[in-house]
Amino acid sequence: MQSVFKYIWVLGALLSTVFLFSQENSGFSNQGPKFTIRGSVIESDTKQPIPNVNIEVNGGAYTITDRFGDFRIEAKKGDELTIRHKDFETVYYIIQSNERIKVEVQPNKEETKYSKLKKESRSKTESFKTLIDSAEAYLKKDAKTSIQFAGEALAVSKSVKENGEAYEVLGDIYMFWKQYDLAVSNYRISLQNISTNTVKLKLAKAYKQNKNYQESLEIYNNTNKNELSNWQLIELYEGIGDVHFSTKGYQLSINAYEEGLKVAKIYIITPKITDLNSKIAQTYNAKGETEKAKGFFNKSMKLANTENQKRAVEEKIKVADFESENRNYSDEIELRKEVLNSISEIESDSVFDNESALTSQKQNYKIGNAYASQKDFGNAIPYLQKSIAEADSKDDLIVQKDATRRLSEVYRDAGQFDKALSAYQEYVELVDKLYSKKEQEISQAARFSKDIVSKQNRILSLESDRELSESKYELTIEQSKRQKLIIYSLIGGVLLLLVTAFLMFKYIKQQRLANNLLALKSLRSQMNPHFIFNALNSVNSFIASNDERTANKYLTDFSLLMRAVLENSEEDFIPLEKEIELIQLYTKLEHFRFQDKFDYEININENINVQDFVIPPMLLQPYIENAVWHGLRYKKTKGHLEISIAQNTADEIKITISDNGIGREKSKALKTENQQKQNSKGMGNIKKRVSILNNMYKDKVDVFIDDFQDEEDTGTKVVVTLKKD
Template identity: 35%
Template sequence: MKSLILYPLLLLCLLLACPPLRAQKGGEGKKERTESEEVEAKPLLKKAIPGKRAGKADSQLRIDLLLRMADGARSTAPNQALDYVAEALALSISGNNLRGEAVSYQTLGDINYGQALYGKAAENYRKALEVFGRAGHHDLAYPVKIRLADALEAGGNYPAALAQWEAVQQEAAATGRPEDVVRAKAATARLHAKQGKEDLALKGYQEVLKLEEQRGNDKGVIDANNNIGNLYLKQEKTQQALDYYEKSQNLAGELADDHTLTESNEMIGKVYRLEKRYDRELAVRRQSIALHLKSDNRAALNDEYLEVARLFLEQRNAGAAIPYLRKSLALSEQLGRPDRQGEAYRGLAEAYGLTGDPQAALAHYKSYVAVMDTLYRRKEKELAGVLRFSEELAGRQKKIESLEKDRQLNAKTIELLRKEQKLKEERMKKQSILIYGLGLGLAGVFAASYLLYQSARKRRIANQLLALKSLRSQMNPHFIFNALNSVNSFIAGNDERSANKYLAEFSRLMRAVMENSQHDFVPLASELKILELYLGLEHFRFREKFEYSFTVDPDVDAESVQVPPMLIQPYVENAVWHGLRYKEEKGFLLVHVTQKAHELVVTVEDDGIGREKSQALKTANQRETVSTGLRNIESRLRIINDIHRTRLSVSIEDLHPVTRSGTRVCIHIPFALQAIPA
């Protein structure tokens, strides 16, 4: 049947696809394959996407994965990140994927920025913006404009950075981004300050302060006050600077923001140092030390100890400076900060010189020289590494630039191919009439094949339903036989009253079982009623053997959920008859019904003797009977799953794997089950 459907479909696809395939032979398709093969495949990507000649969706997924990997590696392995970007860019260009091309340039700019190559970063951000513009992705272009402004500023191109930030500010205002408006204004003021235009910078920061106050952004207000204070301090207007620093200090205290408070204290300390108000500065710095000790900010504490020591040395109070210098030295060694360690040694050399101890001063000065020599060698090694990386980076940049040239050549090639395509389309129109005629004929063949397939499928389902009913009919006698054995045990014991009571409950149970057996699916509530009746009967007979708990989660809608009849009961029966009945002490049976995202889960759990011991106790006939019952259940599950294309499953495990005692059965019933129409 599959062949009957497959061959006409295959022939139809080949006929419809042949003309376009021929049209690609001479140009664009070949170019795309050549460029794809030039990029070396990465093992991880081979696992993610099988092969480079995959569909458009797979190509997009591959590009996204490459760019995510590049973004993750740009700080730790920038060379590898560049290789990922080069591959993503090649795929984007060859597939005419403008979004992938733009994001590749953006990621390349991020890599350059992280390596302090700000000129290259700005160049790649501009390329990303140009491609985003061609693709119409203006929403994706906006954050790149901010990154371009940052790169221009970091690279020292202040006029271009100023113009870019002003453009960002206008777009942020037009699109309702107040936070970016404030950010752009603050950047503009910062750039004015860097260019020596302090009046414009002051005006800009005051506008930022007003906006932050209107927005109720306390952190922004503190930053604006500090920036204004820095401008006044630069102009040596210490009182005005102190006023703004103290505003920040007071607000940080109200917010209980220790970090911001220590930043404000640092700036206030600089003012006091400039005015030689050493007592005031010492009080502020001791407050910062207390805050750093409270937050265990050891790096900041290290810096603060140095500043207090410098303060005492400036007053030529070496005795007070030395304890702070020693504390700073100890922290520097713990934190691995050779620059601070060197400053501490130099301060100790100066302090011991002031106390008249030339030997101690010389020893600490030698330590200072040794630390600085180590630091300089490290810097030289880092610089050599940067130079090597720059050379490698230049080679990879050339590779990426060659991809851009290839794209330009591709554009010309594509234009020629378009002209050629127009001529071929005219020929294809003549062929289309014949193709569509054949297609209609094949469609008829396909329709006939489909009808035959549906007929065969209905017959198969009907056969499976008959088999399912047969299995259910086998389950009922097995169940009735076990129940009648229970009645017989009461009669044999001359317990007429118990037998009568048992028979009354048994008749209710049998009515429910017979009614449910007529249906492929029944409400969960009906099946639970049977389980409750059955458990009550079994407990009545074996009450000295086990106790039980039967619970249903309140979230379960038992009236609307449909389940196959007599699916759960055999596992409950198995737990009683083959797990708990043979246990010497009193056992416990748990039946719990709950629901998960898309399925109902029924757990049948007993602490009986376990499957292994139970199997050893049975006769050969009993083993065959139980095996037949379990095979019937497995057959029902297989047929139901096949008919309904679902995943109804049962898992059985030992409750205690070490002792191999107890049994847990989990029945997973998907909510999507429904009856097949007759």
């Protein structure tokens, strides 16, 4: 008889599995009958209906509200209802039944919170410090609001120190909300404004979380330990240990943790002593040395008991997990029962979300699982049932699902096949609910990520606009000074003819220099915009294909290049080292877009001291752009671009840009009349710049262009010669 029951249970489980598999492959959103949802949308304050509101179901149904604010739409249980209108923030609602829906909305949050804030912050009450404090206050509650405040603080910033602080707070926001790539970008910009050890350590941690392990180690290793506080020094060693643990370099991880532990013991920093003992224990366990791990866990647990009760409970859970991994189920059960007693005491003072390990449903599940592993089914069943009930009351579907599945297995092993089948069917239903919930969470996470990236791009755009406005203001002041100089010169000329003649001669000389400078500025401003437009098209393409991470990475590199170009736009010459960084970044971006068209290499002779030479900013970029866009892009096979820098004499270096593209003649034949005009104008501008600079600085730059090779694709070679001052 028992074998018959067992056969029935196995057959039922197989049928349920087939049912579950068919649901997973067809999508749970397609399950259940459709019904008509009736609802209305009204303004919360005035209770006035809002007509023409967009109502959409994720399954494809669409309608709008009528003049009374009412709507009807077909939907199923579990569908997501999206309610959109230009005058309020989009509302998302999960359909549970065919109940009537009443949606009360307020004016757009950003409008109500910040339009007023903008007026006050510019005029009277709001200062940079107040805005930064507000951003930090909202950091863990509302990411959008916190970012908005940080952006406002950046707008009223008056120094590079304040800029650095604002970008640091932005990095903290993205770090907390697990947008690690954006955290890295903002910490880097903060360090560009003002370098602090605090931000360096934060950047290293963000690199680690973003899985840029080598970059993280580079930051940690290049930080001057003598400049760190005792706490920061411990954080540095702990961070190095965390990176090595993530890359499975367990011995290096232990070495770093022990260095941090030495500092913590010397200065009696108790919380860090506890944490590092615990991490050393976890690392030894991962390494397979369980006895050593046990010793360090005993130390960390004793130390945690001397701190607060919550910390002690957290450490007991870690040790219980360790005992579970090593099949010491009796010790695990004893520890988890102690944890349960402590949780009931600290729950009155603290609130734990379902992701926390400090929840009674998780501990009851793990106690039940430990009893089941010992084949003690009589004790396992009550704990699993209690875990299921608690998880259900707290809407913890993950624990409820796992505990239900384990209960089904325990019933099966105990020979209670009817109960096992019933529990397994409940497990299948929970998987269904969990799948729908996860689907909604993924959708919400995608929207959240999109909003965050949009706000970050807006902040970077505002920062660029602010820098441009400052440049215009400085130019206006300079023009005003020049006008005053002319007026004073004319007054002096009336008083004394000889002085007038001298001043006129001096003025003409200055005017000639000013004209040259103005001409240079004009030529620099006429840079061929192909790269900018094409880069933005690439970003648009990435966004259109929902590749937001790639778009964001490309846009971040692009913004760094544009920032560097703007910073150097007022200079006649910049250090060669900076120009090399610019062309490396530019060539990297072009190669990112045309990886199938060419490879490239940049060779710099080791004997060159690049700090000794200067070069006109963005002089090399147009030649590289021509090589890519007019030579390599049209090549039938994969081409090659080489940029080399060599030193001819002690006072002269030669920069060669060569490609094996289709050559100047073929490229010219392929162009339209308009394209030929644009290229001609671009090359003409470069020649004029070189001519003016050589006139002002006595033949400092020489440019020579020739065919590269005598083959089918002749290619082009550009040789730029620079002389030292």
